[in-house]
Amino acid sequence: xxxxxxxxxxxxxxxxxxxxxxxxxxxxxxxxxxxxxxxxxxxxxxxxxxxxxxxxxxxxxxxxxxxxxxxxxxxxxxxxxxxxxxxxxxxxxxxxxxxxxxxxxxxxxxxxxxxxxxxxxxxxxxxxxxxxxxxxxxxxxxxxxxxxxxxxxxxxxxxxxxxxxxxxxxxxxxxxxxxxxxxxxxxxxxxxxxxxxxxxxxxxxxxxxxxxxxxxxxxxxxxxxxxxxxxxxxxxxxxxxxxxxxxxxxxxxxxxxxxxxxxxxxxxxxxxxxxxxxxxxxxxxxxxxxxxxxxxxx
Numbered sequence: 001x002x003x004x005x006x007x008x009x010x011x012x013x014x015x016x017x018x019x020x021x022x023x024x025x026x027x028x029x030x031x032x033x034x035x036x037x038x039x040x041x042x043x044x045x046x047x048x049x050x051x052x053x054x055x056x057x058x059x060x061x062x063x064x065x066x067x068x069x070x071x072x073x074x075x076x077x078x079x080x081x082x083x084x085x086x087x088x089x090x091x092x093x094x095x096x097x098x099x100x101x102x103x104x105x106x107x108x109x110x111x112x113x114x115x116x117x118x119x120x121x122x123x124x125x126x127x128x129x130x131x132x133x134x135x136x137x138x139x140x141x142x143x144x145x146x147x148x149x150x151x152x153x154x155x156x157x158x159x160x161x162x163x164x165x166x167x168x169x170x171x172x173x174x175x176x177x178x179x180x181x182x183x184x185x186x187x188x189x190x191x192x193x194x195x196x197x198x199x200x201x202x203x204x205x206x207x208x209x210x211x212x213x214x215x216x217x218x219x220x221x222x223x224x225x226x227x228x229x230x231x232x233x234x235x236x237x238x239x240x241x242x243x244x245x246x247x248x249x250x251x252x253x254x255x256x257x258x259x260x261x262x263x264x265x266x267x268x269x270x271x272x273x274x275x276x277x278x279x280x281x282x283x284x285x286x287x288x289x290x291x292x293x294x295x296x297x298x
Contacts, residue, residue, distance in 0.1 A: 001008065001063070001152045001153060002063070003027065003063050003064060003155055003156070003159070004027065004028060004063060004079075005027065005028040005029070005030060005061050005062050005063055005065065005066050006019070006028070006062060006063065006065075006066065006156075007029075007030050007031060007032075007034070007058045007061070007062030007064070007065035008023050008025050008030075008032070008049065008065075008066045008068060008255040009031060009032065009052050009058075009065065009066070009067055009068070009077060010033075010040055010041060010069055010201045011031050011043055011044045011047060011049055011068075011082075011183045012033065012043065012068070012069075012098075012110075013043075013143055013230075013276055014043060014068050014129065014141075015066070015068040016040075016046070016047040016049065016072055017046075017047070017103050017133035017134050017135070018044040018066065018124075018134065018161065019031075019044075019047045019049045020047040020048065020134070021134050021140065021159070021160040021161060022048065022156070022159050022160065022161070023047065023048045023160075024160065025159035026159065026295050027159050028049065028050065029045055029047070029048070029079050030049065030050045030051070030052050030058060030061060030062060031048045031049050031050075031052070031058070032051070032052055032053070032054055032055055032058045033051055034054065034055075039275060042139075044254060049144065052070050055080055055083070055084035056084045056087055056088050058084070059081060059084045059085055059088055059090040059092050059247055060088050060090045060123075062092060063091075063092070063093070064092070064093045064095060064152075064153060065092055065093070065094050065095065065260045066095045066097055066127075067081075067094065067095065067096045067097055067098060067105060068097045068098065068129070070098075070177070070232070070233045070234075070236055071099050071187040071233070071236035071237050071239070072256055073098075073102075073286075074096060074098040074100050074104065074108070075107065075108060076254070078094070078096065078108040078111055078124075079111060081094055081229075082111045082115050082117070085117055085122050086115050086116075086117065088195070089121075090121075090122065091121050091122060091275060092121075092122045093122070093123060093125055093143070093149055093152055093153060094112075094122065094123070094124050094125070094246055095122060095124075095125045095127050095153055096108055096125070096126060096127060096174075097127040097128070097129050098182060099128070099129075099177055099178070099236070099237040100111050100240045100242040100245070100246060101174065101178060101240040101241070101242060101243040101247065102126075102170075102171035102172075102174050102175045102178070103244070103247055104174070104240065104243075105124075105126045105170050105171050105174045106170060106171055108124055109124045109170050111246075112124055119148065119149075123148065123149050123172055124143065124147060125145055125146070125147040125150050125152075125153050125170070126146045126147050126148055126150075126169075126170040126171060126172065126173040126174050126199065126200060127144065127145045127153070127173050128143075128144045128172075128173040128174055128175075128177030128178075128251065129141050129142070129144075129177070129178050130141055130142045130177065130180055131142065131177075134160075134161075137182060138140070138159075138204070139162075140161065140162055140165065141162065141187070142162050142164055142270055143156075143162060143164070144164050144165075144166050144173045144176055144177070145165055145166065145173050146166040146167045146168065146169055146171070146172035146173040147165070147170040147172075147173075148166065148168055148170075150165045150166070150168070150173075151165060162211075167170075175244065178240065178244040179244075181237055181241060182241045182245070182272055183244075183257060184223070184257055184277060185234055185237065185259070186238075186239065186241075186255065186256060187216065187219070187220070187264065188220070188221075188223045188224060188227055189238070189258075189259035189262050190259075191220040191223075191224055192224050192227070192262065192266075192289075192292070193262055193290075194207065195207065195208075195211075195224070195237045195285070195288055195289045196292045196293050196296070199289050199290065199293040200293050200296060204289065208256070209292060215229055220285070221285050223286070224285050224289075225282060225283060225284055225285055226271070227266070227288075228266055228267075228271045228274065228288060229272065229274050229275055229276045230276075230280065231263040231264075231267040231272045232263070232264040232267035232272065234259075234260075234263045235260050235263045235264045236260075236269065238256045238257070238259040238260035238263060239256075239257070239260050241253070242255045242256040242257050242260070265295075266292065269291070269292065269295045270291075271288065271291050271292065271295075281289060
């Protein structure tokens with residue numbers, strides 16, 4: 001497969017950073033900005049991503065399209081792209097990179113089948129991104145892929161991305177992402193909840209003393225301050241994790257449903273409404289805990 005043009009929907013925090021890497025390595029990167037925010041449009045411009053008119057143009061010109069969105073938007077975007085593929089007859093590999101349950105990935109795969117799109121013309125590849133957005137001088141995220149055409153997406157490894165093929169079935173990559181994030185983002189939620197509760201009870205200093213002796217404290221100290229601007233995205237991710245574990249027959253996943261509720265609360269605070277590139281407050285663990293404690297309605 002020859003790769004010349006990559007589509008990205010949408011070029012937000014992760015999407016525009018991945019687009020920047022691909023562009024710097026010689027690929028044309030395009031997007032459609034219908035209905036997107038002024039912030040997303042600014043990120044698109046800063047990444048050197050070309051804008052096209054609509055979904056139909058996007059699927060005609062892209063060889064591979066990366067879907068990188070909040071989890072709740074993944075299925076709706078896939079419906080749009082399948083509609084565009086039916087209208088245009090374009091050839092495309094659609095890579096769902098979102099933090100969604102294997103069940104959701106398989107439902108997206110069914111959209112292609114139900115629309116009568118031959119797999120040889122356009123197909124879904126399942127992907128899970130583990131790690132933060134790529135930044136200059138830092139190791140970028142791992143892009144795990146699975147599905148019948150995953151090996152073709154792995155060719156992006158020649159253009160600056162760390163792409164790793166897991167297997168031939170859609171659902172494998174998303175399953176890995178769900179298991180990984182259940183611990184990492186689940187731990188962030190548990191630590192945040194415990195620290196906010198301890199401050200409200202007047203016990204924060206004693207709890208921090210105990211936390212500092214734990215091997216994972218450095219991770220907590222880093223992850224909690226970085227979380228609030230992303231909390232709105234993590235709500236859906238926690239819900240998809242809960243769905244994944246339910247589908248496997250594990251006990252009722254109240255822990256991750258509770259984490260979703262916590263992230264929903266944080267997203268509604270002034271701290272949660274800031275964007276990563278324009279943060280004014282909450283730069284340290286102490287500041288985040290203090291601001292969230294103040295936001296409690298007690």
